[in-house]
Amino acid sequence: MEAIGVIGIGAMGKGMVCNLLQKGYHVYAYDPSPAAKAWAKEKGATVVESPLAVGSVARVVFTSLPGPAIVEEVMLGADGLFLSLGAGSFVFDTSTIDPATAKRLNQQGVEKGIYYYDCPVSGGPAGSAAGTLTIMVGGDETRLPEIMDYLRAIGKEIFYLGESGAAQVAKLCHNSVVAVITAALGEAFSVGAKAGVDPHKLAAVMDKGSAHNRVLSVFGPNILYGTYENTVFSLDHMHKDLQLYAQTAREQQVPVLVGGTVAQMYEAAKAQGKGSWDSSAVCTVTEELAQTTIAR
Structure with missing residues (x-):
């Protein structure tokens, strides 16, 4: 062997x-x-x-x-x-x-x-x-x-x-997009929940519409049920990847307007002691600011 x-x-x-x-x-x-x-x-x-x-x-x-x-x-x-x-x-x-x-x-x-x-x-x-x-x-x-x-x-x-290094660039770009979509889902579900629309039904619409994305299928259950301590990919790891992404973007002189805002949300969630939770726990930042809960 x-x-x-x-x-x-x-x-x-x-x-x-x-x-x-x-x-x-x-x-x-x-x-x-x-x-x-x-x-x-x-x-x-x-x-x-x-x-x-x-x-x-x-x-x-x-x-x-x-x-x-x-x-x-x-x-x-x-x-x-x-x-x-x-x-x-x-x-x-x-x-x-x-x-x-x-x-x-x-x-x-x-x-x-x-x-x-x-x-x-x-x-x-x-x-x-x-x-x-x-x-x-x-x-x-x-x-x-x-x-x-x-x-x-x-x-x-x-x-x-x-x-050498090209694959790491690709991975960091990939994870930045995952992080942005995750945060966007948390925001959209918070709006829906506070407006009286069942987030589960909203997720079903997204799954069949143009907003369909794999992030929803992987991390959606934790967001929709509030099971953020069920770690699929830790918030600590995503936080680390976003820092590396921002560093790479700076080196290439590319402004990180969207990713930078989302990175601050992950920073906030990490500061709240949620680093060991799933990366989707970034959604709790929006939930707390909006004084709502997605899980139904």
Whole structure:
């Protein structure tokens, strides 16, 4: 069995581990959490004690981590992956980070003969568990035929966006639009609720009309039933992504008029202690300002 490493066994990494095992790969897994390690061992993965140890046994590694600083530490730290990976190895970083960090890590990889790809994903834990993730890919195009089977082991729709960092740009733009639609739904449902229109019926109209969107199907139930603590994608993570999006926009000298306003709403919800709730909890900001409740 070919050895593949997985670093980061959280909500997304768990699905990757399971799918890689099902595809017949020998998975070497690392996570600092004892509970995550125990889970991976129970599923049939071999647990190791550091990113360095992963690189010593695998030439193909997936990482799924919370943000830029942790990704950089995992790759380049004292026990970093890049210290042990051999030339010709592949790293698929499925984390959502800033394009500049992705480019910097890619350059470090080039110097060591390692192929680093920024591969942020969309589809959430459910998509990860089902192996149906949408994967955005940035990096060396010449090796795409060689890496596609690995990517198809965890995802369904695979888009090559361009050179290193391009996939992170795409993911940040994607998540900004998701955040804007989520906030817009909360506003519209608040207006409807306060005007006496059942939000569930309003959602049904949107689902069949031009306002149809996938955000409604994924996050709508939490908004309509007020089950914001049922976390599909945490508000903390969306807040982080919006900050990275705004940073990228500033670097490109693009005004963030809509996204910036929505980012402030996420900032407010995070300040209220709702970071661990679902990202749709941003709707509570509008509910509280309007002195209404969407859930019926």
